[in-house]
Amino acid sequence: MLTSKIEKTTKDMLYFILNKIPAWLINMTYDFYSRIYEGQMRLGLPVSQQLLQTQEETMSRAAGKLALTLYHIFLRTTGSRVPRGLIKLVVMDEVEKKRIKLTENVIILTREQLEYLTETRFQIQARYFPAILKEAGRRRILKESLKHDRMPAYFESEIEEREENGRGDYETVYYQDYTDEGKEIRFRRLASMESVTAGDSRPSVLLVPGFACNSHSYNMSNKYSLAKDLADMGHWVYLFDPRGMGINKGKFDPFLTVDTLIDYDLPAVSKSIWSRSKGKPMVLVGHSMGGLISQNMLLNWNLRRHWNYLDHLDSSAKAILEQIIPPFDEAMNNLDMIKGVVCLGTPKFFQKMDHVFWPIVLWLNHLTRIFKLKHVPLNQFFWAITQVPVVNDMTKVILNSNAAELNIIATSYNHPDDDKFTHKYLSTAMESVPLGLGFQFLKAIYNGEGFKRMDMSRLNYSEHYPYFPENIPVFHFYGTADPLAPISNLKYSQYYPHKIKKVYRLETPKDVAKVEILPERSQLIDFVVEGCNHVDLLYGKTAKEIIYPLLMRIIHEVWGNWTYEDSLRDLKSEERHTTEEDWKLYQNMAVAD
Known part of the structure; x- marks a missing residue:
């Protein structure tokens, strides 16, 4: 008893000395520097003047x-x-x-x-x-x-064979499309060649990566690949990359914002998948920012349903949103594409004093101005702490011991046989982010008021969850050891309009059996997973034993008994007069794809 109290006291002291005090000091220097920099915004955030334009x-x-x-x-x-x-x-x-x-x-x-x-x-x-x-x-x-006049939508494929990777036979197909603003966007489809057949009715899953991450976060290696785990279950797995990152790296846009991903990039990929698969819907799975983008895209579309009731928005804000949100029929058709959304470690708000990582990243934004960079230099920061001699050794000790909760990626408990997991994740999955994308997150961190649009509408997504589509089920996973998406985010679930709401606390694999996932569409379930850090929700001991089984059940349940035949009957019920000849053509097109 005494020993445990001493250990807890020591842990609390380390947290206060190595995390809280540095966070306070760095925030103080950041605030001071911001005040003396005359080109700042009201929030004291330094930024290129190009991001302040009306x-x-x-x-x-x-x-x-x-x-x-x-x-x-x-x-x-x-x-x-x-x-x-x-x-x-x-x-x-x-x-x-x-x-x-x-x-x-x-x-x-x-x-x-x-x-x-x-x-x-x-x-x-x-x-x-x-x-x-x-x-x-x-x-x-x-x-x-x-x-x-664009390049063919299908332009390349890769085959991985069991003899080479020791795991299975997989095909990765590269696709290309254009956003509504005319920007090229590429994405990938990964499927197990043993588990799927062209034109089948198996679930489609679109994986959306988090802040400063590309789609390799879902397919790091044969050992660490949520994409392949889903493909092995017979799912059609699609991998999204924001413009300027991953396979879209050549299309770097320094002033890309999260709004761009919500308004254009993710909708373009979702609609392209829907079109190419001849009307097959999909389940969205987003980690961190990926969940935020996925939810806010759906919220955007559903705002059109409630347009006449948004009296709290002034006329200028509505005029701006009018140009962004699709017309009613298109927005409703878009919502039909989505069967459900799963969010792994997705924050709704930030507090700059929660962790020393936040003020450090805020300072990186100053460096972008000082050195006239077009991106927030996260790659350079991670390189410095993982590659520079002596610093690298100190980083390993801190990350593996998680002293003062400084490791924002993973816990040693979830990776007992791999003390280099965090290094692997940083080098494989993470990139420096465009300036606008970083700035929008930094604004959210700085004021802690929720996530707002960058345009002059200033729409706060975190305040508009009552307008989320209630017939699209939502599943949130939060880790108790995650400083980037702490469980305090649970408070936002009360604002969603879903009829069924539940919270499950998961500590052992036995708790998974207690979870009830209903076939009803209007449900929201929050899962609080004991001992999980931010990326532990994707990989590691707890992910394998608790999160993956639940994720597979969620996809199975929300997909239901969807088939192309049922989809055709729905079309007929809407008096679109689809003939049997049309259906045969429809089937053949799906098989050909």
Whole structure:
């Protein structure tokens, strides 16, 4: 008894000395430096001026780019010079009248919009339009050209054989599509060649990685691969990478924000999967930020259902969101794509004093300004603590002992036979993040008020969970040893509209048998997993014994008895008049895919 008290007192003292005091000191120096830096925002966060631009400035830049392109198109095809200033004013007027759309920071036109601008607004004779249309497609300002002239959606595949990896036969297929703003996005599908058949009705699962992570976080090696574990169960597994990271690394966008992933990247991949699989829905599984993106994408779509009841938003905020949230029919169709969402260690809010890691990352944001970087240098930080002699040895001791709870990745309890797991995860799964993505998270950390949009709508997602779609089941996993998504996040579950809500505390594998997952759609279940750190929710002893069995049950339950045949009957019930010939064609297309 006395020994345990001494151990607890020693542990608390170490935590206070090595974690709390440094966090307070670093936050204090951060606040002081922020106050003397005159270009700061209200929150005292240093950032490139390009991230502080208003919606009007963004529209002006986008209109200016389009105006320059149209100027050269008109000159090349007609020989006449339409003043660029006039073109820009007309484009901005069309955006304000909502006849054309600003998406993120570009304006992409449809054929009809280009024809209207050409013949009605600029009074160019119709005989020139075919040449103008062709030139617009070549210069990639035409939405239709992005869809028709793109590279093949299926462009590469890889085969892993059991003889080589000692585990099984897997096929990884690379796909490519475009977001609604015209940006290229790639993703992968991993399937066990022994467990699936083209065109079958087995579940589809889309894995969404966390902050500063790429999709390799789900497929680190044969030993550490949630993707392959799911594939071995016969699931179709899709791997998402944000632009600028993972297999999208060549498309680096320094001003990418979390809003971009919610509004464009994840919806584009979800819709592409839905389309290619001929209407097969999917289960979203997100770790950390991946769960936040997944939930907020669904929340975005469902806000359209409640649009007339969002009286607490002012007119300017609603005007901005009007340009982002899809029209009602499209939003409802999008929601039909999703069978459920699983969130592993997903935070709803942050507190900068919770852990010394947060003020350190805040300081990295200062370094981006000082050294004029285009990313928050997390890779360099991790390299310094894991590769530099002496520092590396100190890091190993701290991480493996978890002194003062400084290890934000994993606990030694969950990885007793691998004292290098944290190093492997940092080197395989994590990357430096674009400046805008890092800045949005840092804002959330700094003020602790929830997760807000970066645009001028300032929509706080954490305050809008009552508008989440209640017929999409949600499952949250929180680790009691996770400083990045502490169990205090449970308080947000009360705001969801689901009819059935439960909380399970899981300490041993025996507790898994006590969990009841119902077939009802309107359910939310929170799981509090004893002893799990942030990445322990993905890999390690507890993940294998507790989380994986539950994850498989969740996917099985929310998928239900979905089949292509049932999907066809649903189409018929909606009076779409699908014939048996249509169904045979539909089946053949799914098999061919």
